Amino acid sequence: MAVSLDGLYSGYGDIYSNNKTDAKLDELKNSINNTSKTSTEEELMDVCKEFEAYFIEQMYKSMDKMVPKSEESSNHYMQMFGDTLTQEYAKNTAEQGEGLGLAQMLFEQMKRNYGID
Numbered sequence: 001m002a003v004s005l006d007g008l009y010s011g012y013g014d015i016y017s018n019n020k021t022d023a024k025l026d027e028l029k030n031s032i033n034n035t036s037k038t039s040t041e042e043e044l045m046d047v048c049k050e051f052e053a054y055f056i057e058q059m060y061k062s063m064d065k066m067v068p069k070s071e072e073s074s075n076h077y078m079q080m081f082g083d084t085l086t087q088e089y090a091k092n093t094a095e096q097g098e099g100l101g102l103a104q105m106l107f108e109q110m111k112r113n114y115g116i117d
Contacts, residue, residue: 024054025054028050028051041107041111041116044107044110044111044116045107048103048106049094049095049099049103051102051103051106052099052100053090053095055100055102056090056094056099056100057086057089057090060086060089060090061086064082
């Protein structure tokens with residue numbers, strides 16, 4: 001039984017529409033949709049953690065947009081590497097402890113849908 005997450009992705013695509021984000025979203029979508037009954041629990045959990053990290057990254061980016069920027073606070077390096085830093089923060093947040101718990105909930109739901117024991 002395949003799980004379709006198109007509705008979930010379309011909402012994020014509307015909110016965060018730029019080429020870099022769209023490419024990452026498509027890659028994540030393909031990764032989840034290519035998960036099959038032959039996948040191991042470890043592979044499935046890895047995909048779920050990737051999704052949680054992506055979700056956290058989008059939250060961080062949205063929060064960052066809310067902070068007023070001044071010329072003194074924005075330096076050249078943060079403009080160049082800010083996205084990479086945000087991705088690493090998100091990945092670390094998702095990996096610490098249980099993260100937000102989103103990966104675990106998604107993992108359990110997909111495990112039931114795919115019948116993985």
